[in-house]
Amino acid sequence: MSVLVLGGAGYIGSHAVYQLVEQGEEVVVIDSLETGHREAIHPKATFYEGDIREIDFLRSVFKKETIDAVIHFAANSLVGESVEKPLKYFDNNVYGTQVLLQAMVEADVKHIIFSSTAATYGEPESVPITETMPTNPTSPYGETKLIMEKLMKWTEQAHDVKFVSLRYFNVAGAKETSEIGEDHRPESHLVPIILQTALGQRSHITIFGDDYDTEDGTCIRDYVHVEDLVQAHLLALDYLRKGGKSNIFNLGSNEGFSVKEMIETAREVTGKEIPAQIGKRRAGDPSVLIASSDKAKSVLGWNPTRTSVKQIIQDAWNWHSSHPDGYGKEG
Ligand code: UDP
DSSP states (O other), X not given: OEEEEETTTSHHHHHHHHHHHHTTOEEEEEEOOSSSOGGGSOTTSEEEEOOTTOHHHHHHHHHHSOEEEEEEXXXXXXXXXXXXXXXXXXXXIIIHHHHHHHHHHHHTOOEEEEEEEGGGTOSOSSSSBOTTSOOOOSSHHHHHHHHHHHHHHHHHXXXXXXXXXXEEOEEEOOOTTSSSOOOOSSOOOHHHHHHHHHTTSSSOEXXXXXXXXXXXXXXXXXEEEHHHHHHHHHHHHHHHHTTOOOEEEEESOSOXXXXXXXXXXXXXXXXXXXXXXXXXXXXXXXXXXXXXXXXXXXXXXOOOSSOSHHHHHXXXXXXXXXXXXXXXXXX
């Protein structure tokens, strides 16, 4: 039996494929390579290049391979872009998942682990955020992820496809060996931008607002190491295979760090100056997002071991400094 990883050439997907292979799983990867990188795909995975909105393509993969579970990372994931291009997000994310579920029902595949987001909550009433708090997304991106969760809920009721939805907070870091890491084009995430500045590839980092209602005025986020985050997917796979019910879990560290604190930690880790300038607020940024991940710990037995901002930045720095062009100029 194989695990099918959709989006296995992307940042989080590629780390998942590595851990699955290391755990002895047979892995099949589907990726359109629109934002993923061929070089990030584990050489032991069987790779199919294609788009999940093409039902005949999905049908052919389900026919050729013996798949018992799907891990679904294949989506567009930029809040800002989703505000500009909402229909692109509904098409790739929502329609893509609809087609995927159709193909899973036809192939009688009963388990799906889904890459969701803290953006489903919107501006929280209080922190830490638990899974029972209201969901009021403030961007098309968050809205599409919430609709995708609902698609899975109703598909389960009709066709018994069990799902685990994992709502990620801020994911960063890289594999300890630096074989794979984060490479988005264009880059918009805080940790890689800080480290590209440390490498001299950017003259400075712009801090998006220092007038928030937080101690130092900059936004507070909850950072989780990509390797710990991926570990939760493997635990969720085990949970579903053992007959666990459909469920939703937050994945974060239960701790918040401001943008200024992240830059300061990166200065310590890298020994570089990392010039920073204060800029305007970025539209749609909540001031504070911190997860409660107690449910993932108690139900899945999740035990993050690399999630400290120092370790996250150290592992990310090892990747960026050894791969200053990411996966290469052509990407
Ligand atoms: N941020 C920043 N400058 C940047 C990129 C990000 O100040 O160049 C801030 C952003 O406003 C947010 C935090 O860093 O408060 C994390 O942003 P990121 O885009 O990494 O993740 P998000 O919180 O949007 O998922």
